[in-house]
Amino acid sequence: MKSCDEIRELVGAWGDGELSQAEAEAVRLHVEGCSACAEERRQLDKLNVSIKRVLASQQPIAFEPFWRGLERRISEKRSWPAGWLDRLRMPLGRPNLAWGIPALIGLALVLYSLGVWKEQTPRNNFAAVESIDAYGRNVALLRENETRTTVIWLYQNQEGDNETSGETSDQSPAF
Amino acid sequence: MKLPGKLRTRALLFSFLGILTAAYLGAAETASQAVKIKIDTILASNQNGEFDSRLKPLEKQLKLLKYKSYRLLKEESQNVPSQGNGSFQIPGGRTLIVSPQDFRDQQIALKVRLQGSEKPLLDTTLKLQNKGNFILGGPPHEGGVLVLAIWATVQ
Amino acid sequence: MELSDRELVQKCQLGEIGAFQELVSRYQQKVYLVILGLLRNPDDAMEVAQETFFRAYRKIKSFEGGSSFYTWLYRIAVNIAIDAQRRQKRNLLDFRDNMDEVFEEQQEVAKDPFADVHEKELREKLLSAINDLTPEHKAVIVLRTLEGLSYKDIGDILGCSEGTVMSRLHYARKKLQEKLRAFL
Numbered sequence: 001m002k003s004c005d006e007i008r009e010l011v012g013a014w015g016d017g018e019l020s021q022a023e024a025e026a027v028r029l030h031v032e033g034c035s036a037c038a039e040e041r042r043q044l045d046k047l048n049v050s051i052k053r054v055l056a057s058q059q060p061i062a063f064e065p066f067w068r069g070l071e072r073r074i075s076e077k078r079s080w081p082a083g084w085l086d087r088l089r090m091p092l093g094r095p096n097l098a099w100g101i102p103a104l105i106g107l108a109l110v111l112y113s114l115g116v117w118k119e120q121t122p123r124n125n126f127a128a129v130e131s132i133d134a135y136g137r138n139v140a141l142l143r144e145n146e147t148r149t150t151v152i153w154l155y156q157n158q159e160g161d162n163e164t165s166g167e168t169s170d171q172s173p174a175f
Numbered sequence: 176m177k178l179p180g181k182l183r184t185r186a187l188l189f190s191f192l193g194i195l196t197a198a199y200l201g202a203a204e205t206a207s208q209a210v211k212i213k214i215d216t217i218l219a220s221n222q223n224g225e226f227d228s229r230l231k232p233l234e235k236q237l238k239l240l241k242y243k244s245y246r247l248l249k250e251e252s253q254n255v256p257s258q259g260n261g262s263f264q265i266p267g268g269r270t271l272i273v274s275p276q277d278f279r280d281q282q283i284a285l286k287v288r289l290q291g292s293e294k295p296l297l298d299t300t301l302k303l304q305n306k307g308n309f310i311l312g313g314p315p316h317e318g319g320v321l322v323l324a325i326w327a328t329v330q
Numbered sequence: 331m332e333l334s335d336r337e338l339v340q341k342c343q344l345g346e347i348g349a350f351q352e353l354v355s356r357y358q359q360k361v362y363l364v365i366l367g368l369l370r371n372p373d374d375a376m377e378v379a380q381e382t383f384f385r386a387y388r389k390i391k392s393f394e395g396g397s398s399f400y401t402w403l404y405r406i407a408v409n410i411a412i413d414a415q416r417r418q419k420r421n422l423l424d425f426r427d428n429m430d431e432v433f434e435e436q437q438e439v440a441k442d443p444f445a446d447v448h449e450k451e452l453r454e455k456l457l458s459a460i461n462d463l464t465p466e467h468k469a470v471i472v473l474r475t476l477e478g479l480s481y482k483d484i485g486d487i488l489g490c491s492e493g494t495v496m497s498r499l500h501y502a503r504k505k506l507q508e509k510l511r512a513f514l
Contacts, residue, residue: 009500012496012499012500012503013481013496013499013500016474016481016499018480018481018492018496043507044503044507047503047506047507047510048475048503050452050456050510051456051460051471051475051476051506052475052476054452054453054456054457055363055366055367055472055475055476056363056476057453058363058366058367058372059372060359060362060363061358061359061362061372061376061379063354063355063358066354066358066362066376066379066380067351067354067355067358069376069380070354070380070383070384070387073380073384074347074384074387105192106192124304124307125304125307125308125309126304127301127302127303127304127307127309128282128301128302128303129299129300129301130300130301130302131298131299131300132297132298132299133297133298133299134296134297135294135295135296135297135298136451137296137297138450139297142239144236144239145373146235147235147236147239149236149239149308149309149310150301150309150310151239151240151309151310151311151312152297152299152309152310152311152312153312153313154289154296154297154311154312154313154314155313
């Protein structure tokens with residue numbers, strides 16, 4: 001006869017319909033007679049439902065633009081890393097460029113040291129947000145591709161909610 | 176195969192410069208460095224349609240937020256040492272605390288806390304490209320919302 | 331009459347791009363959503379989904395029909411996605427595409443704060459907890475829960491035994507339950 005620990009290892013597979021008939025029957029009988037394992041089964045079902053709801057709620061994509069992108073790849077007959085490699089290839093064989101390259105590197109080092117380059121927002125400006133805790137408040141993250149901007153937006157959970165001195169936003173927001 | 180004389184010289188020069196570059200950049204990255212943190216505190220609202228001309232460099236980014244008017248309330252910079260804390264006063268009794276953690280591969284790891292007058296509002300850890308910025312917004316202020324544009328540059 | 335996957339594959343192997351387009355239309359959403367479940371970022375998921383079908387197109391002549399087309403396709407997709415996860419540390423959190431989405435949510439939250447806060451928190455915690463799993467554990471969760479694939483199919487896709495699939499699922503679910511105890 002299986003212990004509760006052994007049954008709990010099998011409850012998931014039982015719910016998935018992946019146990020043999022004999023094992024499934026043994027688990028079913030145990031769960032019907034054991035409130036702890038029955039509760040384990042309920043919690044697992046809740047988890048599975050939540051996971052499915054969350055994963056399935058993600059935004060699908062339209063077929064046409066997807067197919068067009070894929071067709072372009074097929075007609076170019078290239079995998080995306082190959083394109084990156086091409087851009088990195090340098091024609092070192094040509095004598096003129098073999099002089100030009102060390103000269104360019106030297107010039108770049110000099111300019112960098114002099115701080116000639118103005119401070120400007122780099123092209124890859126996206127921030128990689130690794131963790132966020134809004135202490136129970138709602139927070140949204142936005143990544144906008146055109147300006148490559150990362151926005152962390154903290155908003156009030158309900159009207160009138162404030163965190164400081166009774167301050168509220170008393171106008172309708174832009175949205 | 177032995178390279179002809181001239182090509183060998185060029186190859187050696189190229190390799191030497193390459194090593195110099197790598198050493199320079201490597202040293203620059205691995206040394207503990209201070210990070211200049213700059214915060215623009217902006218009030219975004221729908222009260223009028225005015226765009227503060229001092230915010231011109233941020234115009235495209237701010238327009239994402241879809242407010243009608245943007246006014247620069249304050250601009251502040253601090254050099255914050257690695258693992259140190261830079262504290263910036265934000266209107267409404269709030270404080271922004273920025274702590275650079277690490278600099279690697281041109282990415283600055285930051286810990287950022289937005290503190291209310293009584294309790295913390297937000298903690299985040301993120302990696303930002305050197306000289307890059309991000310926007311933190313939402314807290315209400317004077318009929319609008321505060322928008323903080325935060326830059327980090329390794330010194 | 332609708333052609334079966336096997337018939338479409340045979341036509342692809344003879345060079346009929348139309349047959350391949352039909353296969354793409356059948357599986358594009360499923361493949362994309364599985365990859366999105368693994369990578370979290372829609373742009374990356376799109377890139378990997380296109381790469382999946384591109385590689386499938388290039389390899390279609392060598393597909394011998396030992397497994398079903400969709401398990402073969404998912405195998406390609408999951409392998410690329412797992413490689414992508416290993417190469418890049420991804421953000422844990424879900425990004426919106428524009429502020430309209432953000433502000434719509436703000437209005438939704440303002441209307442019925444309690445239900446939406448809980449739902450939103452659960453969603454964020456769950457996605458974050460799934461993302462904390464190793465790529466292999468994430469893959470079994472996504473393939474089983476989202477696609478409802480059998481342990482045998484999942485094992486075929488991941489190149490492991492059914493027993494390994496079962497123990498990975500058990501471990502992954504336990505981890506998720508621990509992290510989400512307060513929310514479920």
